[in-house]
């Protein structure tokens with residue numbers, strides 16, 4: 001079957017992005033490189049996600065958690081591209097997104113047939129990515145994030161998690177900085193209808209800031225772009241419920257439901273089957289979709 005046509009029918013329902021981490025060190029332990037036969041496992045997980053209702057599959061080859069080891073573009077290409085090729089060849093009924101901030105990785109992914117670009121640095125890490133995005137005409141997710149941890153702060157005992165969390169006024173600051181990323185994109189020639197914004201839950205934000213940003217997501221939606229939300233299994237849930245990543249499904253469900261009420265268009269999740277049900281139920285209430 002052919003993937004969903006873009007632009008998606010925003011507002012008609014919540015779209016589901018399933019996370020496929022081709023990493024040995026992802027924070028919630030879902031990284032497929034912990035296993036043998038990575039490609040076979042990725043394909044199996046992708047099929048399971050699509051059968052459960054995923055619209056988009058997001059493939060990542062470098063953990064983005066604070067303090068994670070950086071991976072070279074060559075190594076990331078070696079992890080991600082074989083999986084992109086396999087999923088494209090399989091012809092799954094889902095869009096293929098690649099979670100990378102590196103222009104070289106994204107260029108290779110697009111050539112291998114990927115459809116979407118997911119940049120956790122909102123075009124601030126690799127300026128060449130803006131041109132790659134513009135030339136490809138692919139939808140581009142611009143996530144809010146702040147500067148990379150410097151060595152001394154990384155050793156503060158917080159793993160760099162709160163570096164950059166010194167906001168003057170949280171929501172307006174996040175909105176302004178997202179619009180700076182939009183400007184970088186549009187100056188490079190990315191069309192506004194290809195831009196999706198993401199508040200960056202868990203990136204340079206304290207627990208309280210993550211909770212407030214989620215509750216005020218409607219203000220970010222007010223910027224006029226579709227919104228992607230990624231709360232899945234993150235530590236703001238862990239700190240609130242005092243639970244490890246593998247026990248954060250209910251907390252994720254609450255965040256997903258509130259996120260949809262406040263205007264999220266896409267949710268990025270690990271537990272696809274469960275969150276599809278949460279999204280369908282929330283859509284039935286707030287969008288009257290049955």
Ligand SMILES: Nc1nc2c(c(=O)[nH]1)N=C(COP(=O)(O)OP(=O)(O)O)CN2
Pocket residue numbers: 019021023025026027028060062063064065099118119120141143198200201228229230231268
């Ligand atoms: N657009 C967007 N991209 C993201 C987001 C997010 O919230 N929004 N969160 C991530 C962290 O989750 P993941 O499970 O992929 O963890 P990892 O980075 O440790 O692999 C990684 N990528």
Ligand SMILES: Nc1ccc(C(=O)O)cc1
Pocket residue numbers: 027063064065066201202203233234235236
């Ligand atoms: N990449 C990230 C992974 C996890 C978290 C978090 O648990 O808050 C934040 C960022």
